[in-house]
Amino acid sequence: xxxxxxxxxxxxxxxxxxxxxxxxxxxxxxxxxxxxxxxxxxxxxxxxxxxxxxxxxxxxxxxxxxxxxxxxxxxxxxxxxxxxxxxxxxxxxxxxxxxxxxxxxxxxxxxxxxxxxxxxxxxxxxxxxxxxxxxxxxxxxxxxxxxxxxxxxxxxxxxxxxxxxxxxxxxxxxxxxxxxxxxxxxxxxxxxxxxxxxxxxxxxxxxxxxxxxxxxxxxxxxxxxxxxxxxxxxxxxxxxxxxxxxxxxxxxxxxxxxxxxxxxxxxxxxxxxxxxxxxxxxxxxxxxxxxxxxxxxxxxxxxxx
Numbered sequence: 001x002x003x004x005x006x007x008x009x010x011x012x013x014x015x016x017x018x019x020x021x022x023x024x025x026x027x028x029x030x031x032x033x034x035x036x037x038x039x040x041x042x043x044x045x046x047x048x049x050x051x052x053x054x055x056x057x058x059x060x061x062x063x064x065x066x067x068x069x070x071x072x073x074x075x076x077x078x079x080x081x082x083x084x085x086x087x088x089x090x091x092x093x094x095x096x097x098x099x100x101x102x103x104x105x106x107x108x109x110x111x112x113x114x115x116x117x118x119x120x121x122x123x124x125x126x127x128x129x130x131x132x133x134x135x136x137x138x139x140x141x142x143x144x145x146x147x148x149x150x151x152x153x154x155x156x157x158x159x160x161x162x163x164x165x166x167x168x169x170x171x172x173x174x175x176x177x178x179x180x181x182x183x184x185x186x187x188x189x190x191x192x193x194x195x196x197x198x199x200x201x202x203x204x205x206x207x208x209x210x211x212x213x214x215x216x217x218x219x220x221x222x223x224x225x226x227x228x229x230x231x232x233x234x235x236x237x238x239x240x241x242x243x244x245x246x247x248x249x250x251x252x253x254x255x256x257x258x259x260x261x262x263x264x265x266x267x268x269x270x271x272x273x274x275x276x277x278x279x280x281x282x283x284x285x286x287x288x289x290x291x292x293x294x295x296x297x298x299x300x301x302x303x304x305x
Contacts, residue, residue, distance in 0.1 A: 012041075104178035112152060117190055119145055124194035127203060138198070139261050140249065142191045142214045143221040146183060147245055150225035151238040153179040158233050173291045176226070184222055191218065209264045212273060217260045220276045221245065223283040230290050 055063075123141025154176075156162050165175060191214055195204060204210035224244065229237030248261045257268040260276045 101178050101181055104175060104182060107153065107179060108182065112149070113186070116145055116149065116186065120187075120190040120194060124198055127198065136263055138191065138194065139214050139217065139263060142187060143217045143248075143261060144245060145190075146187050146218050146222040147225045147238075147241045149183040149187065150180070150222055150229065151234070151241070153183060154226070154229045154234060157229060176230075176291060180222065180226055184219065187218055187222075188215065191215075205264055213263050213269070216273050216276045216280070220260060220280045220283070223280055223287060227283050227287050227290065230287065 119141055120138075123137040127137040156165065162172075165172060168175070192211065195207065195211055195214075198204045199207040199210060221241070221244075225237070225241035227237075228240045231237065232240065248255070248259065251259075253259055253262070253266065257271040257275055259266065259268065260272055262269055262272055266272065
């Protein structure tokens with residue numbers, strides 16, 4: 001380590017160059033000449049302590065060995081990218097359907113999949129303790145998860161991000177449908193997965209009737225949340241959907257055939273399922289008309305050329 005009293009020739013050369021430049025210019029204030037050679041030397045020596053050593057030859061070779069496999073060959077194209085690159089006119093309906101789903105799967109974070117599964121499992125485990133007003137925990141939880149999932153998937157609707165999404169290769173209608181399909185399929189898979197062990201344990205009665213009990217309300221709540229958000233905005237639509245779910249939870253069998261979260265023991269179970277199915281079809285038509293009116297964004301696709 002260099003001693004502080006030693007005059008480094010390199011530092012003196014730097015000081016001479018800077019001193020010549022300063023003398024060529026007029027001083028703007030009286031503090032310009034306050035910097036002495038000793039202060040400059042001490043400051044330079046202190047700054048050298050924070051310099052990082054350059055990599056050795058061995059480190060450079062190791063980095064090249066790690067980078068060579070990455071640049072040796074072309075990066076393999078992902079399946080979703082292959083579907084996205086397919087020409088719309090040449091691809092089949094099934095390919096376009098898969099493309100609209102796979103391209104939207106990345107919108108949902110990993111925590112979304114985990115939290116949805118945990119809530120659904122908690123509803124199934126707590127079903128014996130949550131039986132009330134001809135309903136049960138899985139019915140309540142599955143419909144609630146579907147409403148919250150739609151709210152999460154549509155969180156960019158009506159924001160500046162939605163104007164950016166209009167320029168994507170997929171149209172806004174395809175993106176919305178892809179997200180809805182993901183939500184419905186994932187919730188159905190989760191609810192069906194927990195229904196089977198509950199049925200084996202003898203807690204559900206006939207499995208088909210039990211699945212129908214939660215499947216129809218799940219679809220109704222999903223499409224209801226979607227239409228509410230599209231028609232009234234993300235916050236008002238989400239609040240209305242949660243409010244409808246809360247009314248079902250609080251009033252219960254006082255709603256008569258409009259009590260859609262009822263189980264098979266309810267007096268109006270059959271009529272409530274038929275009424276919920278009819279409302280689901282009506283809301284699907286309303287959603288189709290709403291999305292059709294917004295298809296003007298289809299002409300703003302991203303130019304891949």
